[in-house]
Amino acid sequence: MPVKVRLADPLRQYTGNRTTLMVDSCYTIADLIRSLDREYPGIGGRILDDQENVRRFVNVFLNGDLVKGPPEKAAIRGDDEVFIIQSVAGG
Amino acid sequence: MPGNKDADLILVGTRKGAFVFTSKDGRRSWKMHGPYFEGTDVFHMVHDGRSGTTYAGVSNYQWGPQMMSSRDLGETWKESKKHPKFPKGSGWSVEQLWHIEPGSERNPERLYAGVAPAGLFVSNDSGDTWKLVSGLTNHPTRKEWTPGAGGMCLHSILVDPRSPKKLHVGISAVGVLYSEDGGQKWSFQNKNVRAGFLPNKYPVFGQCVHKLRRVNGEPDTLIQMNHCGVYRSTDNGVAWKEITENLPSDFGFSIALDHNVKGRIYAIVEKGGDNRTPPKDHFAVWIKEGSLPWRKVEKGFPDPAYFGTYREGMASDREDPCGVYFGTNTGLLYASRDMGESWTRVAEALPPILSVTAARA
Numbered sequence: 001m002p003v004k005v006r007l008a009d010p011l012r013q014y015t016g017n018r019t020t021l022m023v024d025s026c027y028t029i030a031d032l033i034r035s036l037d038r039e040y041p042g043i044g045g046r047i048l049d050d051q052e053n054v055r056r057f058v059n060v061f062l063n064g065d066l067v068k069g070p071p072e073k074a075a076i077r078g079d080d081e082v083f084i085i086q087s088v089a090g091g
Numbered sequence: 092m093p094g095n096k097d098a099d100l101i102l103v104g105t106r107k108g109a110f111v112f113t114s115k116d117g118r119r120s121w122k123m124h125g126p127y128f129e130g131t132d133v134f135h136m137v138h139d140g141r142s143g144t145t146y147a148g149v150s151n152y153q154w155g156p157q158m159m160s161s162r163d164l165g166e167t168w169k170e171s172k173k174h175p176k177f178p179k180g181s182g183w184s185v186e187q188l189w190h191i192e193p194g195s196e197r198n199p200e201r202l203y204a205g206v207a208p209a210g211l212f213v214s215n216d217s218g219d220t221w222k223l224v225s226g227l228t229n230h231p232t233r234k235e236w237t238p239g240a241g242g243m244c245l246h247s248i249l250v251d252p253r254s255p256k257k258l259h260v261g262i263s264a265v266g267v268l269y270s271e272d273g274g275q276k277w278s279f280q281n282k283n284v285r286a287g288f289l290p291n292k293y294p295v296f297g298q299c300v301h302k303l304r305r306v307n308g309e310p311d312t313l314i315q316m317n318h319c320g321v322y323r324s325t326d327n328g329v330a331w332k333e334i335t336e337n338l339p340s341d342f343g344f345s346i347a348l349d350h351n352v353k354g355r356i357y358a359i360v361e362k363g364g365d366n367r368t369p370p371k372d373h374f375a376v377w378i379k380e381g382s383l384p385w386r387k388v389e390k391g392f393p394d395p396a397y398f399g400t401y402r403e404g405m406a407s408d409r410e411d412p413c414g415v416y417f418g419t420n421t422g423l424l425y426a427s428r429d430m431g432e433s434w435t436r437v438a439e440a441l442p443p444i445l446s447v448t449a450a451r452a
Contacts, residue, residue, distance in 0.1 A: 046154040049184035057153040086153040
């Protein structure tokens with residue numbers, strides 16, 4: 001079963017303006033982001049830093065819950081919904 | 092921007108995007124183009140005359156840094172296939188792209204990039220892919236390096252016109268480093284440079300160089316604006332002599348050199364590190380030629396004034412007479428087409444200006 005991915009607007013530049021995608025064959029958030037990057041080159045580097053951690057001001061939600069810790073350890077399965085968005089800015 | 096061949100350019104990086112100003116009437120009037128990368132920090136832009144490509148270091152604090160290039164002066168932009176990136180396991184991630192430096196004429200596709208945290212990257216394919224110069228990152232003293240207030244940024248890169256393997260870099264607050272072998276081994280070049288904020292005022296490293304430049308046509312002469320004064324070296328950085336002299340402050344960021352008159356320096360100073368406004372609230376561009384004292388040019392600037400400039404905020408062009416340009420942290424952009432003797436306000440409502448460079452398309 002594919003995972004549904006919803007992306008923040010600034011990432012649309014990589015996906016041909018699409019903000020909702022279906023991604024197959026992923027077992028972790030890291031898998032998912034690698035898969036996105038294969039399909040949409042460059043998008044992975046916007047979400048993950050050089051050490052492949054989620055960027056400090058980017059949030060990944062899995063079924064509405066904020067993913068904390070390394071994306072390699074965040075398991076996902078079919079029918080999950082992943083939301084990738086920048087963290088709140090401003091005071 | 093079709094039709095802008097043979098134009099003079101001012102490239103402006105700001106806190107909220109990048110702008111290109113073009114002049115087709117001998118630098119008398121300027122037309123603004125942009126913003127590009129709207130809403131995003133652009134720490135540096137450069138137009139590489141070797142290829143006609145414009146490069147921009149775009150540093151989005153949320154989505155990370157992107158090295159971008161344009162073959163049409165900003166109308167369209169292409170993202171690098173492989174951005175400057177520290178290796179996995181190093182523990183570092185590139186936070187900002189601080190400086191882009193074209194390589195020598197002998198290596199027309201080579202570029203360097205300086206980043207924070209202090210790192211030097213090289214591209215040998217006109218910016219498509221970037222590789223870490225690991226000799227600097229792995230310097231044996233690296234664990235002892237400390238950042239300045241702007242982070243530990245590698246902001247100055249000099250490629251020796253006599254030998255592309257000879258490189259200088261400036262890092263805040265580490266100082267000047269020099270390599271003779273293309274970046275494999277590095278040695279410090281901070282002799283006689285003061286670090287007034289440390290218990291040992293003249294350490295081997297730990298100086299806060301703010302900007303490093305080389306005099307055109309006199310390759311052994313280097314000039315640096317430092318947290319603690321202005322310095323000149325006439326032996327390619329081996330030793331430095333302080334030339335702060337009659338400047339009203341020893342603290343500043345912006346410095347530029349005349350392209351034609353060797354030893355003519357343009358500088359902007361501020362009250363100090365904890366109050367970055369003009370000395371006595373009077374803004375001036377200070378000019379020095381050779382052994383003559385600094386003299387100020389203040390006509391045409393707001394008075395009193397409470398703005399400052401950043402380390403990439405001043406530039407000179409290659410025309411004769413030399414044009415000089417600076418941008419302020421309040422979004423004012425000024426240009427001089429007569430070697431800094433008189434100034435025109437080119438723009439007055441830009442976002443805070445991080446960098447200014449000049450070129451000819």
